[in-house]
Amino acid sequence: MPSERTAVVVEKRPLTPEVRHVVLRLDEPETFSFQSGQIVQFVLDPKTLRLFSLASAPAALPLIELCVDITPGGRGSQFIERLRLGDRVQFRGPFGVFTVPPAETRPLEFVATGAGIAPIRGMLRGLFEAGNRFERPVALTFGNRRASDILYHDEWLALNAREPAFRYHATLSQPDAGWTGLHGRVTDALPSRKDEFQNRVFFLCGSPQMVDDTRKVLEEIGIPERDIHFEKFF
Amino acid sequence: MRIEVKRDLCIGASSCVIVAPGVFELDSELKAIVKDPNGADAHTILEAARACPTLAIYLYDDDGKQIFPLPPAPTS
Numbered sequence: 190m191p192s193e194r195t196a197v198v199v200e201k202r203p204l205t206p207e208v209r210h211v212v213l214r215l216d217e218p219e220t221f222s223f224q225s226g227q228i229v230q231f232v233l234d235p236k237t238l239r240l241f242s243l244a245s246a247p248a249a250l251p252l253i254e255l256c257v258d259i260t261p262g263g264r265g266s267q268f269i270e271r272l273r274l275g276d277r278v279q280f281r282g283p284f285g286v287f288t289v290p291p292a293e294t295r296p297l298e299f300v301a302t303g304a305g306i307a308p309i310r311g312m313l314r315g316l317f318e319a320g321n322r323f324e325r326p327v328a329l330t331f332g333n334r335r336a337s338d339i340l341y342h343d344e345w346l347a348l349n350a351r352e353p354a355f356r357y358h359a360t361l362s363q364p365d366a367g368w369t370g371l372h373g374r375v376t377d378a379l380p381s382r383k384d385e386f387q388n389r390v391f392f393l394c395g396s397p398q399m400v401d402d403t404r405k406v407l408e409e410i411g412i413p414e415r416d417i418h419f420e421k422f423f
Numbered sequence: 424m425r426i427e428v429k430r431d432l433c434i435g436a437s438s439c440v441i442v443a444p445g446v447f448e449l450d451s452e453l454k455a456i457v458k459d460p461n462g463a464d465a466h467t468i469l470e471a472a473r474a475c476p477t478l479a480i481y482l483y484d485d486d487g488k489q490i491f492p493l494p495p496a497p498t499s
Contacts, residue, residue, distance in 0.1 A: 415493050
């Protein structure tokens, strides 16, 4: 039986009508360590477990952050929606291999849609809080329907302005009037930049359809399968 | 192809069950098990293994060679 940890809800706010940002403070942070991008598993009851990606980096401990789309409406969504400040929750972990390997020094391309940004936010925070020590190019291609759906948009704009190595490519499939960024899905945005992608390592997160479509596009433009890491949000 | 679920790595995420329900199921301890190794084609089984967030599913070819997870990519 994995050891169970506890934490208290210290912040909860809507990022959009469908997505919640939740901050938890660990009761025993000295016993917990993780790599940016990993997941934790909440114990809703002994037979019901739900996984959520950590949207924060280790530097934020004893706080950990979640970014959860409650649209599915299932047990996990209901669990998040019922959380109130001060509630104590039980979880297991960290788990998962969707992380930037410490030995990986090549340029990185992160590709997300919607709440698939959660683990990628953790990884980007981890990379730049550590000073992007390899000074490599790092880019985020983030696809959404409308501008109002873009999660943490201001963070990405600020990171883009502050970090010379970072480039932010926001693309909208249903752009609002006045949108000056990219139009279309992430699969439309990536091929035009294929000349940048030599020796680049990809991290994809979003719906199974988005991940599979993006893998196909990347493979068509010659990215080796072993350089495409992904996590599907089922 | 031989399919092995590393029980110590499995966290019951169910990704494999969603991708290849004919091959995998969760047991009473919420760990994935192989119920029918012939319950899907090889591509689907490989996709199920790839979808596992902890890479708990190992695949071997008929000669016993590990075909998934792939060894780490060389870095430059």
